Each structure stands twice: as C-alpha cells, then as structure tokens.
Amino acid sequence: MxxxxxxxxxxxxxxxxxxxxxxxxxxxxxxxxxxxxxxxxxxxxxxxxxxxxxxxxxxxxxxxxxxxxxxxxxxxxxxxxxxxxxxxxxxxxxxxxxxxxxxxxxxxxxxxxxxxxxxxxxxxxxxxxxxxxxxxxxxxxxxxxxxxxxxxxxxxxxxxxxxxxxxxxxxxxxxxxxxxxxxxxxxxxxxxxxxxxxxxxxxxxxxxKRTAIHLDGIDYGAFLVPFMEIVHDRVSIEVMRGCTQGCRFCQAGYIYRPLRERSAEEIMQMTLQARRGTGYEEVSLGSLSIADLTDLPHLIHPLMEDLLPEKISLSLPSLRVEALNRFPQVAEEIGRVRKTGFTIAPEAGSQRLRKVINKEGFDEEQIFMAVRNAAKSGWESVKFYFMIGLPTETQTDLDEMIRITRESARIARAESARGFGLTVSTSSFVPKPHTPFQWYAQEPMDILKEKQDFLKRKLREAKVSYKWHHVQSSFLEAVFSLGDRSLGRAILRGYELGCRLDGWTEHLRFDLWMQAFDETGIDPKAIANRPRNLDEPLPWDHIDIGVNKSFLQREYKKALEVRGTADCHTAPCTACGEICQPNWPTWAEKVGMKVSGPEFRVSSSTCVVPGAEPEIQNSKLKTLYEAPVQRIRFIFQKIGVLRYLSHLELMKALGRAVRRARIAVAYSQGYNPQPKLACAMALPVGVEGWQELADIELSAAIAPEELVARVNRSLAPELHLLRAWEVPLASPSLTPLVRELNYRVSLPLDSSSQEIRVKLSSQALCNEWLDRPSIPVRVRRKDRLVDVDVRPQILALVALREEGSAFCWDLRLSTGHGSSVRPHVIMAHLLKDTLDGQCDEWEAKLRVARVALILDGEQ
Missing domain, CATH: 3.40.50.280 (Cobalamin-binding domain)
Structure with missing residues (x-):
C-alpha cells in the first residue's frame, strides 16, 4: 500500500x-x-x-x-x-x-x-x-x-x-x-x-424471510471507531426494529415487521457501553420511528443527564413532528450539548396527499408548531423532506408544499433569536417491492424534472434553500427495484461499459446505462413507468415477508380512495399478516423461534396505554460549563501507516481516546462545545511525527504520567503519548511559540541507482541549492497554481549517510514566512533540478518524518 x-x-x-x-x-x-x-x-x-x-x-x-x-x-x-x-x-x-x-x-x-x-x-x-x-x-x-x-x-x-x-x-x-x-x-x-x-x-x-427475536447481547462499546469522518459519524444504538406506521411508500416499514423494542433500562446500559468503549461525541437512538418507542418519555431526561458531563450529544434522527409537539422539552433536552438542526418529513405537501400515503398525522399546524418549538429552543435550522411524484399528486399538492414552506420560514425567522435556516429537500417517488405502491408507476423523468424546476423557482423566491435528487438516479432505482432476472444482462453490460459508483451523482453515467439497456433489448421505461395490475405476477412474489399480499392490495385501494389506516402500535391489529400481533406467536412457532426473551419486547397494541406517558421533567435544561483547572503538555508520536491521518482526523482520534480513557477534559463554551485539546502545528498528510507537541486542559486534575498511561491504553501503538508535564493554565498557546521545524527526508533507492547515490551524497550539492537567492516552487492554492519562493523557509539541508536502501537528509524549516510549503514539495523540486523526472514523481517516492519542533527559547 x-x-x-x-x-x-x-x-x-x-x-x-x-x-x-x-x-x-x-x-x-x-x-x-x-x-x-x-x-x-x-x-x-x-x-x-x-x-x-x-x-x-x-x-x-x-x-x-x-x-x-x-x-x-x-x-x-x-x-x-x-x-x-x-x-x-x-x-x-x-x-x-x-x-x-x-x-x-x-x-x-x-x-x-x-x-x-x-x-x-x-x-x-x-x-x-x-x-x-x-x-x-x-x-x-x-x-x-x-x-x-x-x-x-x-x-x-x-x-x-x-x-x-x-x-x-x-x-x-x-x-x-x-x-x-x-x-x-x-x-x-x-x-x-x-x-x-x-x-x-x-x-x-x-x-x-428470517426474523430474529434475540440479538445475543450486542456490545455497543465494541463497535469499530473510524479515523476519518464518515457519513453518520456517531454511535447508533438500535432501540427498535420494525415500524407499524404503515406509510404506503416505505419498504422498510413492511419488510422489518414485527415491531420489537428495547426498554429504557436496556438503552441506558447500551449507551453507557457505547460511550465508554468508543469515545464518540454523539449518540443516536436508531429506529425507523423513534416516537413509537414506548419508554421514550421515561428515557430522554435521564439519558441527557448521563451524557451531559462528557458533552456527548444525543440525536433522534427519526423523530416525528407530533412527538416533538407533544413533548416540546425534547428539543430543549437534546440541545443541551449541541444545537444543529432538525429534520421534519411531511413527505407530501397537502393534507389530502398525506392521507393517500397514510401519513395524515402531519397536519400543517403541527408542522408550524414543530418549527416554532425548534426556533424557540435555539436550534439553528430545520430541514423539510418531501417526495414528488407520489400517487395521485397534482399541482395543488405542490402549491401547498410551497405555502407550508413559506409560512414555516416566516415563523422560524420571527421566533429565532440567532438566525434560522430552512432547507427543503425532495426526492422522486420510487415504487418499491412489498409495499402497497408496488403496483404504481413512477412518473416519467420529464414530468419530475418540471416539478423540480417549479420548486426551484418558487423556493428561490421564498429565500429557502432547496436540494433535490437527480431524476435519472431515481429512474434507474425504479428500474432495478421492479425488474426481473432478465435485468442481469443489462447490469453486466452496464458494468462492462464503465458504470460504477452510480449512487454518486458525479459518477453516474446515464448515457451508458441507456446504451446497456438498448444493447440487451430491455425497455427500462416499460419497467419503471408502467402501472401493474393487482392480480399480475410480480418478480418477487416468491419472497414471503410475513405481510400478506392481500393486505397490500387493500392498502393500495384505500390510498386511491384517500383513506388512512391506523397505526397498530396504538390501535387494533390491522391484520397485515402472520408476522405481527396477534398472530406473532403462531408465526414464531412455525419458524421455531421463542417469543419471550430479555433482548427485545414484541410490541402489540395491548402493551400501550394511550395518553399515559408522563411529562418529561423540565429541570436542569442548561448546559453546564466547568472551567479548566489544569493544563498538561505532552509529546506524542504519529508513525507508520497512521502518518496518513489528516490533522482533523488526528485530533478526533486523540479526543476520542481521551474520552475512552475517562479523562475529565475541559470544553469550550457556546452552542458547539469542543474539547480543549490543541496540537502545536498541523502535520501534513503522509508525514510522520516523532515528537509532536500538544496541550490539553482538564476540568479535574490528574498526574501527567497517569494521563499518559490511561490514554495510551486507548490508542493504537502507531499513535501514542511519550511523556507529559503540567504547564500553567495561563501559558500561551503552542503554535505561535514554534519557530523551527526539523524533518528527516528519505528517498528509497534500488541497487541500480549507483549514479544517483553519488550525486545525492555530496554535501556540496546541498550547499549549492542553499546558495541560490530564490527557489521558486509552484503549488496549488485554492484551486489555482501559484509560485512561492521557499528559500526563506529553508534554514539548513544536510546530506546524511544512507539508512538501509534509502538516502536521507535533515531539513530544517523556519516558521513565520507567510505561505508555508510541505517538505515533500520542497525536496521534490530540489531533486528535479538534479535528477531526471517530474516533481510529482519524486514527491510520491519521498518519505518524510517531522523529528522535532523547536520553540522560542529552545536551542
């Protein structure tokens, strides 16, 4: 590698x-x-x-x-x-x-x-x-x-x-x-x-399908913790599996039945495992609809009390509007650490269309109230998620979407004391197997594009940010969702033509997909844009998800009649199939599973008492700030393959290790508190650090040697602390104190490079470089190439004896000369002047380590 x-x-x-x-x-x-x-x-x-x-x-x-x-x-x-x-x-x-x-x-x-x-x-x-x-x-x-x-x-x-x-x-x-x-x-x-x-x-x-009732005690503290920032960069605790809301477009709501949920006590224990074992800054309660968790009202306040001292934020990504309105303190509670944004998913613009898709609980007053509550609680933004092209959608539904958005923006701006952002995101409806809308056709791409253009224009006028999914991606998704085995030859041909990473808009090659369909004799529009008869065979009919096809057919007809179906979590059973209550014990017996067990509770309408949820305690709704009592300076190494960590990835890795080590780090104040941890100078990606410097401020004192021992137990060997000592809290920050950076640069050479070895071994060559009045280097700055004179940066360049198969130099660079240039780049330009090849060729071969940082007052 x-x-x-x-x-x-x-x-x-x-x-x-x-x-x-x-x-x-x-x-x-x-x-x-x-x-x-x-x-x-x-x-x-x-x-x-x-x-x-x-x-x-x-x-x-x-x-x-x-x-x-x-x-x-x-x-x-x-x-x-x-x-x-x-x-x-x-x-x-x-x-x-x-x-x-x-x-x-x-x-x-x-x-x-x-x-x-x-x-x-x-x-x-x-x-x-x-x-x-x-x-x-x-x-x-x-x-x-x-x-x-x-x-x-x-x-x-x-x-x-x-x-x-x-x-x-x-x-x-x-x-x-x-x-x-x-x-x-x-x-x-x-x-x-x-x-x-x-x-x-x-x-x-x-x-x-296979349904698990026992999850065998998953340890959320043993989950992998990445170095790089990932899409959902947090630990997700699965508090429920399944959903009974019955949204007619949602495949997950049908294939993951029955609804199984954990108790508040289990969730608290799993969260404790997660934060101690991973060091994440955020915990997310994962489910399809977190508002359906029976113990949610009992959970949020004690959970936040537990997370607050370590400044760990809580995310409820699937929180519905009606739950936010019913318990307005939820917004305040989960905002006690960090306030970013809420996502509200009305899905459809009008009340009529929300009833068609069986999401009628979202009336506009609830939407307005949710926006008002978020703005009053100090949140920065709200994101609305809608779908376009839903069954029976008309222009009136789009007009209603615009009206609700305009009014929500007005409310948010009036209620927020800090400024408030509203974003609308739309995706195109894709019919999915095993849903009531599996028989419905996707609207043609040109019609969906016209709807997007309409929304762009109207939302721009309303000064609301708008994001959308490309209709070509949605069209291909519908083709692959609804197709049969004959599609295999088109998928293979698409790959042979160069299609890959199709989920990334910049890599989607729609023209190649159309070519693949044409060459294999498949009409994709006949798959995606054709309505299906309720009695015709479907390519997935041999897959039994536990929800009856007859139930899905009834739901399809009720949608066209603009009739809703109650959520069986709080209403009587809807007779969707053998997989849900009251037939769950019978179905479980058929597949040889036990119903009872501590891991998951099988949900039914009998275990919920509507209106009996207690009020969330509205106490201590503030973020506690603890002033630092100690500053510790430490030397650490970043070596081996971990030299490829960026500075931000390094800081995140150190911060999470400190949290895993249960060190009482101090945090900054404000809406997005950060640990008071700072390195002296950012290391370029690919550069080893042999003696890097960093400061950390603590809210509870600890012996420096104990900090080293505890943190190292939570780090990989290639990233570890060497020693630490206490410095005054009033000490200046490290970076302005650094006046010199010392590097070891090595160039691997094979046995056939004797002529190059002779050239590079001469100190006279290094001196000749340094005798130049200027050394211009071309580098990229903000998407453009600029020339930088690096001669003022270079304090010394010393040719060393060979180490193994590599030739080495010591390079000393000064700080404080404006735009700095990476040592890789400096040495590659110097090599280019002496040896054949391009700069980027030499730069890729060089290996660089920063061996020391020299502070003001040091020799």
Missing part, C-alpha cells in the same frame, strides 16, 4: 487499524468471511448492520470476519495499474482468499460497484462461472427482497434478519469443508436454512 496511499485522496479510507478492529490469524480460522459493502468506506462504515455482523462472527474463534469497501476511482486506477487485488482492511488479504464474500445491499444503484469489487479481486462475476476454490458470494439487506435483477451474480441471498442465520450459514460452510464435497452440496445445505434463497436451485417454492 506504500505505493498507493501517497497518491490517493482520503488515504484514511484504506489504512484500517480502527479502534476495536479485530485481526485474527487466518491459519486458525475454519471459515473466513469478507463483509463487503459496495460503496466507499465512509458510507459502509456508517451502516449499523455490518458492525453487528462483524462482532457476532468474530465472537466465534473458528470464524474470521474482515471488511472490504469499494475503492474510490483514484485507488481503483492504481490497483489495476499495479495489479494489486482488492483486499480487506484488517489484514490485507485478497477477497479471493476468503470462503464467503457477504455483500450488504442498501440501495439498488450499488449493483455495478458490487461487480467491480469482485472483478478487482479476480473473482468470476457470474455465479455459474465460479469453480472449486472460488469464494461464495452472498448478499442481504433490504434490496435483497427483490433478488432477481442480480440473481445471476449471487450464490446465496439471506432475506431478513441475519443475526442468527449468518452463524448457521457459516456452520454449514465449516461442515461442508470438512467433508470436501462439491460446491453444489453447500448450496443444497444453505437452501434448507430458513431465510436463505439459492437462485441456482430455486424451483418456485416460497422463501420465508
């Missing part, structure tokens, strides 16, 4: 070594599983399910689970140029060396990225082409509930909850390997496991 990491953007995507990462000896593993996410690291590391499976599998000593993510385009190019296979993060083993490659499918536009990852590992793309010794490719996730479009590429689909089934799948692999049978024997064994669909063996039988 030393040849690749210096040349890619965001190298921390590929370095691994995260806190809580597990690296096992493959020689001792009977089953090796690569947990693969068909998107970049920052997307995949935000997925809770992958973290859960990683822990469950590695808990078994005979199983080894490692992770792989899709490389960005620059890394892919280098991997192909240098013929390096795609490897796992933990050990660097090729995906081809694993028994199983398990893909998590969260969205349809990841299909070609999945194929690209297989190709980068040298694994045949189509399952029928794989032979003895090739890994088995398995897949799960919500997208797998219509498995047919990619059935040609997947050996096994796991439908539903994976916590128990993944162990059974791996145990079958272990038994199969012990007998030495052909690949077909393992496929046959898998086909007998509840929830497993083997496309190659399917004979028309119904495949029932």
């Amino acid at each position: 030393d040849e690749i990491l210096p040349a890619v953007s965001k190298p921390s995507r590929y370095i691994g070594m995260e806190w809580n990462a597990i690296k096992k000896d493959p020689a001792n593993a009977k089953v090796k599983v690569a947990l693969a996410f068909p998107d970049t690291y920052e997307i995949g590391m935000s997925h809770l399910g992958l973290k859960i499976l990683y822990q469950i599998l590695n808990r078994r000593p005979e199983f080894m689970a490692e992770r792989a993510y899709a490389p960005w385009v620059d890394a892919e190019r280098l991997l192909r140029q240098q013929r390096v296979p795609l490897c796992t993060i933990e050990s660097g083993y090729s995906l081809a060396d694993f028994d199983l490659i398990g893909f998590t499918l969260q969205y349809e536009l990841s299909y070609t990225t999945l194929l690209n990852m297989l190709d980068l590992a040298g694994i045949p793309l189509q399952s029928e082409q794989r032979r003895e010794g090739d890994p088995f490719v398995i897949a799960g996730g919500p997208v797998a509930f219509n498995p047919e479009p990619i059935a040609d590429f997947i050996d096994l689909f796991l439908l539903g909850d994976a916590e128990e089934a993944i162990i059974e799948i791996c145990e079958a692999v272990m038994q199969w390997k012990a007998t030495g049978g052909p690949r077909e024997e393992l496929l046959e064994a898998w086909a007998k496991i509840e929830g497993c669909y083997v496309p190659a063996l399917h004979q028309g039988e119904t495949i029932r």
Whole structure:
C-alpha cells in the first residue's frame, strides 16, 4: 500500500487499524468471511448492520470476519495499474482468499460497484462461472427482497434478519469443508436454512424471510471507531426494529415487521457501553420511528443527564413532528450539548396527499408548531423532506408544499433569536417491492424534472434553500427495484461499459446505462413507468415477508380512495399478516423461534396505554460549563501507516481516546462545545511525527504520567503519548511559540541507482541549492497554481549517510514566512533540478518524518 496511499485522496479510507478492529490469524480460522459493502468506506462504515455482523462472527474463534469497501476511482486506477487485488482492511488479504464474500445491499444503484469489487479481486462475476476454490458470494439487506435483477451474480441471498442465520450459514460452510464435497452440496445445505434463497436451485417454492427475536447481547462499546469522518459519524444504538406506521411508500416499514423494542433500562446500559468503549461525541437512538418507542418519555431526561458531563450529544434522527409537539422539552433536552438542526418529513405537501400515503398525522399546524418549538429552543435550522411524484399528486399538492414552506420560514425567522435556516429537500417517488405502491408507476423523468424546476423557482423566491435528487438516479432505482432476472444482462453490460459508483451523482453515467439497456433489448421505461395490475405476477412474489399480499392490495385501494389506516402500535391489529400481533406467536412457532426473551419486547397494541406517558421533567435544561483547572503538555508520536491521518482526523482520534480513557477534559463554551485539546502545528498528510507537541486542559486534575498511561491504553501503538508535564493554565498557546521545524527526508533507492547515490551524497550539492537567492516552487492554492519562493523557509539541508536502501537528509524549516510549503514539495523540486523526472514523481517516492519542533527559547 506504500505505493498507493501517497497518491490517493482520503488515504484514511484504506489504512484500517480502527479502534476495536479485530485481526485474527487466518491459519486458525475454519471459515473466513469478507463483509463487503459496495460503496466507499465512509458510507459502509456508517451502516449499523455490518458492525453487528462483524462482532457476532468474530465472537466465534473458528470464524474470521474482515471488511472490504469499494475503492474510490483514484485507488481503483492504481490497483489495476499495479495489479494489486482488492483486499480487506484488517489484514490485507485478497477477497479471493476468503470462503464467503457477504455483500450488504442498501440501495439498488450499488449493483455495478458490487461487480467491480469482485472483478478487482479476480473473482468470476457470474455465479455459474465460479469453480472449486472460488469464494461464495452472498448478499442481504433490504434490496435483497427483490433478488432477481442480480440473481445471476449471487450464490446465496439471506432475506431478513441475519443475526442468527449468518452463524448457521457459516456452520454449514465449516461442515461442508470438512467433508470436501462439491460446491453444489453447500448450496443444497444453505437452501434448507430458513431465510436463505439459492437462485441456482430455486424451483418456485416460497422463501420465508428470517426474523430474529434475540440479538445475543450486542456490545455497543465494541463497535469499530473510524479515523476519518464518515457519513453518520456517531454511535447508533438500535432501540427498535420494525415500524407499524404503515406509510404506503416505505419498504422498510413492511419488510422489518414485527415491531420489537428495547426498554429504557436496556438503552441506558447500551449507551453507557457505547460511550465508554468508543469515545464518540454523539449518540443516536436508531429506529425507523423513534416516537413509537414506548419508554421514550421515561428515557430522554435521564439519558441527557448521563451524557451531559462528557458533552456527548444525543440525536433522534427519526423523530416525528407530533412527538416533538407533544413533548416540546425534547428539543430543549437534546440541545443541551449541541444545537444543529432538525429534520421534519411531511413527505407530501397537502393534507389530502398525506392521507393517500397514510401519513395524515402531519397536519400543517403541527408542522408550524414543530418549527416554532425548534426556533424557540435555539436550534439553528430545520430541514423539510418531501417526495414528488407520489400517487395521485397534482399541482395543488405542490402549491401547498410551497405555502407550508413559506409560512414555516416566516415563523422560524420571527421566533429565532440567532438566525434560522430552512432547507427543503425532495426526492422522486420510487415504487418499491412489498409495499402497497408496488403496483404504481413512477412518473416519467420529464414530468419530475418540471416539478423540480417549479420548486426551484418558487423556493428561490421564498429565500429557502432547496436540494433535490437527480431524476435519472431515481429512474434507474425504479428500474432495478421492479425488474426481473432478465435485468442481469443489462447490469453486466452496464458494468462492462464503465458504470460504477452510480449512487454518486458525479459518477453516474446515464448515457451508458441507456446504451446497456438498448444493447440487451430491455425497455427500462416499460419497467419503471408502467402501472401493474393487482392480480399480475410480480418478480418477487416468491419472497414471503410475513405481510400478506392481500393486505397490500387493500392498502393500495384505500390510498386511491384517500383513506388512512391506523397505526397498530396504538390501535387494533390491522391484520397485515402472520408476522405481527396477534398472530406473532403462531408465526414464531412455525419458524421455531421463542417469543419471550430479555433482548427485545414484541410490541402489540395491548402493551400501550394511550395518553399515559408522563411529562418529561423540565429541570436542569442548561448546559453546564466547568472551567479548566489544569493544563498538561505532552509529546506524542504519529508513525507508520497512521502518518496518513489528516490533522482533523488526528485530533478526533486523540479526543476520542481521551474520552475512552475517562479523562475529565475541559470544553469550550457556546452552542458547539469542543474539547480543549490543541496540537502545536498541523502535520501534513503522509508525514510522520516523532515528537509532536500538544496541550490539553482538564476540568479535574490528574498526574501527567497517569494521563499518559490511561490514554495510551486507548490508542493504537502507531499513535501514542511519550511523556507529559503540567504547564500553567495561563501559558500561551503552542503554535505561535514554534519557530523551527526539523524533518528527516528519505528517498528509497534500488541497487541500480549507483549514479544517483553519488550525486545525492555530496554535501556540496546541498550547499549549492542553499546558495541560490530564490527557489521558486509552484503549488496549488485554492484551486489555482501559484509560485512561492521557499528559500526563506529553508534554514539548513544536510546530506546524511544512507539508512538501509534509502538516502536521507535533515531539513530544517523556519516558521513565520507567510505561505508555508510541505517538505515533500520542497525536496521534490530540489531533486528535479538534479535528477531526471517530474516533481510529482519524486514527491510520491519521498518519505518524510517531522523529528522535532523547536520553540522560542529552545536551542
């Protein structure tokens, strides 16, 4: 990776070594599983399910689970140029060396990225082409509930909850390997496991999804903690699984039934685990609809009391408007640490259309009240989320969306004392399998684009920020959501033409997709833009999610009649199928599961007493500030592969380690408190730091040597503290004190470079460089190239003897000369003057370490 990491953007995507990462000896593993996410690291590391499976599998000593993510385009190019296979993060083993490659499918536009990852590992793309010794490719996730479009590429689909089934799948692999049978024997064994669909063996039988009731005590403190900032950079606590709101467009609300929830006591315990084991600054209560959590009113205040001393913020990402209005103190409570923004999802602009989609609880007065409460509580912004192109939508519905937005903006600006931002985000409706709207057509792209243009114009007039999803992406999502197995040839052709990372707008090649459909004889509009008859066969009819198709048909008809269906969480059972109450015990008995257990409570209308929730205590609604009582200065190292951390990633890693070590760090005041932790000078990405300086201020005193010991127990060996001492609280900050930076620069050379060695070993050459009145270097500043004279920065350059196969220099640079230039760049320009080649060529070969920072008054 030393040849690749210096040349890619965001190298921390590929370095691994995260806190809580597990690296096992493959020689001792009977089953090796690569947990693969068909998107970049920052997307995949935000997925809770992958973290859960990683822990469950590695808990078994005979199983080894490692992770792989899709490389960005620059890394892919280098991997192909240098013929390096795609490897796992933990050990660097090729995906081809694993028994199983398990893909998590969260969205349809990841299909070609999945194929690209297989190709980068040298694994045949189509399952029928794989032979003895090739890994088995398995897949799960919500997208797998219509498995047919990619059935040609997947050996096994796991439908539903994976916590128990993944162990059974791996145990079958272990038994199969012990007998030495052909690949077909393992496929046959898998086909007998509840929830497993083997496309190659399917004979028309119904495949029932797998539902887990026991989660086997997941330790949220053992979750992986990334170095780089990821999309959801926080620890997510799964407090509920499933949803009974019955929004007719929402696939998750149907495929994840029944509703299972945790108690307040369990959530408090899991949160304690998470904050002590990960050091995250934010905790999120994960669910499809957090307002349905029975114990929510009992939970928020004590949870915030627990989080507040460590300045850990709480996020409720799926909070509904009516819950926010019912308990206005919730906004104040979760804003006691940080106030950022709320998201409100009315989905549709008018009350009529909200009733069509079964989201009628969002009347406009509730929306206005929620905005008012957020603004009064000091929040900075509110984001409205709508869908366009919903069944029966008219221009009147769009006009209502504009009217509600205008009025909300007026209310927010009038109520907020600090300024308030309102953003509207829209996506285009995509019909999804296993929902009441699976029979409805997606509106044509030109109509959706006209609606977006209308909203852009009107919201600009209202001075409201507007964001939208590209209609081409939504169209392809609908095609892949609703298609059958014939789509496999178009997906393969799209990949061959160059499609990958399709979920990233800048990489979506819609023209190539249209070419792929044309070449394979598939009409995508006939899939996405065609309404379906209620009695016609659907490509996913052989998948049983536990919700009856007849119930979905009734819901479709009620939508067209503008009639709602009550939430069975607080109302009588809606008879959606065998999977929910009151038939849950019968259904569970059929699949051999126990209903009782401490991990999850199966929700039913009998366990909720409407109107009985207690009021949240409105006490201590303030953020406590504790003045620092001690400042400690410490020296630390950042070496090895962790030299590729950016300064922000380094600071986050140190801050989380301090929190894991339970050090009482002091925080800044204001709406977004930060730990009082500062390094002397930012290290450039790729530069080692041998003796870096930093200060930390504490709200409770501690012996410096104890701080070093405790923090080092929460850090990787490549990032650790060397020593520490106390300095006065009134001491000036470190950065202005630094007057000189000392670097060790090395250039690896092979045995054929004797002529270069002779040239570089001369101190006279270094002196000749330094005798120049100016050394102009061209660098990029704010997207433009500028010339900088680096001669005033250079204090000394000394040629050293060779160390191993590398030639080394000591480079001393002064600070305080305006625009500084990285030592890589300076040395690359000096080498260019003496040796053949371009600057970027030499820059990529150099290895740089900062060996010391010299402060004012030091020798």
